[in-house]
Amino acid sequence: MVLDWLRAEGLLQDVAPQAVLRVAPSTVITGFASVDLAGPGDASFWVGDTVKNETNANGFASSLLDSVRIGLLFAPRGLVPALEAATASGKEFAPGVGCIVPVENPYHAMVLFLEKFADSFAGSECAGDVTSGSFAGSECAGDVTKSARVHASAVVEGRVGENAVVGPGCVVMRGASLGAGCVLEANVTIYPNVVVGEDCVFQAGAVIGSRGFGFYEYEGRRRPVPHLAGVRIGRGCSFGANTVVAAGFLSPTTIGENCHFDSFVQIAHNCRLGNNIYMASQSGLAGSVTVEDDVELAGGAQVANHLTLGKGCRIAAKAGVTKSIPAGLTVSGFPAEEITVWRRSMVRLRQMGKK
Incomplete structure (x- = not known):
């Protein structure tokens, strides 16, 4: 079914399947994940060793492909010589990958795949029945306990x-828990x-x-990225009014245990947050930020996106963080810098204004 769809979308045009396409008929695709997290039932994409794609993701070294197990992998057509060379030498390229599909743009192919098949991975359509304003327990995926x-x-x-x-x-x-x-x-x-883990509280208007x-x-045009991997939240977290994750x-946006967010907090896609994190009102994380405990x-x-906030660091009010912050450091200002340095700068600025 997937191969028929690939051909219909034109993703396999001008491709010689015998030379560049590995097909494992027994492979069943049940989900999707990034290359480093994917399993034998997942679809993923790889852009090559040196390519930096639109989201700075999946630019993993080709050596990683020797150890991963992936059901379906979209890869650049430039991978064909490596695949052919490995075959000629008696070695198997990426032995843990069931199906390899070289395409012109692996990222775009992955997006089309998600748009076509993501509903198949979202969970059952079955929902519980309403009884006197509450849901009775049932055996279907829409279970609500009594x-x-x-x-x-x-x-x-x-x-x-x-x-x-x-x-x-x-x-x-559907598909939420x-x-x-x-x-x-x-x-x-x-x-x-x-x-969502146990004992979490969501105030009015929160969107997760x-x-x-x-x-x-x-x-020549911009297309939206389908963010469908969801969110994972640990136990004991709280989310203020109109907070968005x-x-x-x-791979999902992840939040650890005992994290607390004030009203109007924004946590963007693919962020990874540890435990015991506190974010006050109107603070925000751009995409793919890592926040340690x-x-x-x-x-x-x-x-800003793709940065790391080290364990125990503190970001002062209205600060704009443009580079990763080491563990234990307190920063302030824009661009954010160590707070004592920022304070001295503010003193000098005021003194200059008096001259």
């Missing part, structure tokens, strides 16, 4: 754990493929798992 309380105006298609509370106007979409003791106060939206703000160039692209961001602090 001890959970669900407001009559809420829409629940996912899983809701023991003693959880789903307030008025909330939506728990709430742990025991979670509380959704009002008008909270939980998108598909979001998994919405599509990230990402685009890529193809044939965007879904990841191929015990980090604090004061109100209005902003962090």
Whole structure:
């Protein structure tokens, strides 16, 4: 089915399948992930050793392909000589990859694949039945445990754990899962493929798992990136009113345990947060930021994409972080710098103004 679709999309045009296409008929694709996290049932893409693609992702060394196990891999057509050379020498290129599909643009091929097949990975369409304003337990994927309380105006298609509370106007979409003791106060939206640990609290208007703000160039125009990998949240976290956590692209946005977010906080796609993190109102993380344990961001602090905030560092109010911050450091200003250096700079600036 996948190969037929590839041909229909023109992704295999001008390609000699015997030379460049490895087909494993027994391979069953059940999901998708980045190359380093993918399993034998996953689809993924690889752009080559030196190529830096639109999201700075998957530019892994070719040596990684010798150890991974992937069901379907979109790869650049420049990979063909390596595949042919390995075959001629009696070696198997990327032995753990079931199907290798060389294409002109692996990233674009992966996007088309997700747009076509992602609904197949989102979970069952079955939902629980409404009984007196709450959901009765059932055997289908839309289970809501009998001890959970669900407001009559809420829409629940996912899983809701023991003693959880789903307030008025909330939506728990198909393929989402709430742990025991979670509380959704009002008008909270939980998108598909979001998994929430126990005892998490979401205040009014919080949105978890919405599509990230990402685009890529193809044939002269910008196209949206389908962020469908969802979100994973550990136990004991709290989310303020109108806080947004965007879904990841191929791997989920992740938040550890005991993390607390004020109102109007933005966490972009593919961010990875550790444990015991605090973010005050209007602070935000751009895409693919890594935040280690015990980090604090004061109100209005902003962090640029693909950076790392080291363990225990602190970001002062309104700071603009443009480079990674070492563990334990406190920074302020824009661009953010060590806070004592910033304070001295502010003193000198005021003194200059008095002259």
